[in-house]
Amino acid sequence: MRLPPFNPYIAVVIGVIAVSTSAVLVKLADQAPAAIIANYRLLFAVIIMAPYVLFKHRNEFNIISKKDWVLSALAGVFLAFHFILWFESLNYTSVASSVVLVTLQPIFAFLGTYFFFKERFSPGAVISMIIALLGSVIISWGDFQISGVALFGDILALLGAITVTAYFLMGQQVRKRLSLMTYTFVVYGISSVTLILYNLVVQNPFFGYSANHWFVFLALAIIPTFFGHTLFNWALKWLSTSTISMGIVFEPIGASILAYLILGEKVTWSQWLGGTIVLFGLFLFIMSTARKSKVTISQKK
Numbered sequence: 001m002r003l004p005p006f007n008p009y010i011a012v013v014i015g016v017i018a019v020s021t022s023a024v025l026v027k028l029a030d031q032a033p034a035a036i037i038a039n040y041r042l043l044f045a046v047i048i049m050a051p052y053v054l055f056k057h058r059n060e061f062n063i064i065s066k067k068d069w070v071l072s073a074l075a076g077v078f079l080a081f082h083f084i085l086w087f088e089s090l091n092y093t094s095v096a097s098s099v100v101l102v103t104l105q106p107i108f109a110f111l112g113t114y115f116f117f118k119e120r121f122s123p124g125a126v127i128s129m130i131i132a133l134l135g136s137v138i139i140s141w142g143d144f145q146i147s148g149v150a151l152f153g154d155i156l157a158l159l160g161a162i163t164v165t166a167y168f169l170m171g172q173q174v175r176k177r178l179s180l181m182t183y184t185f186v187v188y189g190i191s192s193v194t195l196i197l198y199n200l201v202v203q204n205p206f207f208g209y210s211a212n213h214w215f216v217f218l219a220l221a222i223i224p225t226f227f228g229h230t231l232f233n234w235a236l237k238w239l240s241t242s243t244i245s246m247g248i249v250f251e252p253i254g255a256s257i258l259a260y261l262i263l264g265e266k267v268t269w270s271q272w273l274g275g276t277i278v279l280f281g282l283f284l285f286i287m288s289t290a291r292k293s294k295v296t297i298s299q300k301k
Contacts, residue, residue, distance in 0.1 A: 045188055
């Protein structure tokens with residue numbers, strides 16, 4: 001294998017910083033409905049990707065089977081509702097709580113592979129899952145002490161983690177047969193259409209937002225998407241999936257720091273304690289499942 005053009009570990013660090021901006025950017029667009037923010041994030045990403053994909057990978061569209069179109073469509077729908085739920089959670093709870101709970105996605109993914117692909121649990125995986133889930137309970141309990149509204153936001157974040165897991169499970173077979181860019185373009189396109197239809201049904205306004213909001217929509221399409229997950233997927237050529245996953249675990253830390261600096265959000269004692277326990281559990285979980293090829297990084301942000 002040829003040498004990488006630059007250190008892939010640096011790419012992971014840049015990627016973590018990039019995806020850490022996602023929740024804060026959503027908070028900055030607080031005058032727009034969650035589904036509209038998600039709509040424009042994915043739509044702008046598709047528009048940016050279109051020239052490259054249609055020029056370099058257009059022949060791949062001819063080999064997509066009906067089954068792969070169905071799976072891609074399901075993946076796109078689940079991704080759309082992941083963004084709706086996660087972005088909506090940020091209207092009710094803090095960045096720290098929301099991002100930590102969404103980061104539980106690898107555990108839900110492993111549970112999914114157990115039920116659908118008969119993956120086996122190791123004792124270490126079971127213990128680490130219990131630890132991580134205990135941390136999430138502490139976060140939710142602390143938020144409930146603050147208000148029931150914050151707890152509702154936590155529940156939405158957990159549902160966001162579950163729906164992004166469904167997106168991952170639906171698409172993992174298709175990704176083996178298509179290039180990453182083509183698969184991402186197809187799923188993002190389907191997800192964009194889903195969000196457009198959703199916004200039409202609930203009558204969310206597509207226009208009338210300030211220039212700052214349009215800047216946020218574009219920034220979401222570029223920073224966490226291309227400087228985040230694109231770099232993660234590039235680094236996978238030289239680094240293991242578990243190494244990338246370890247890096248992504250630091251996203252809640254980066255997001256919490258940015259939320260404090262930009263939004264003035266403070267982290268409560270239950271978020272500190274629960275978040276630390278969740279991240280510790282996720283580290284143990286990733287280490288114990290490092291050889292499980294089906295447990296991969298999340299594609300949500």
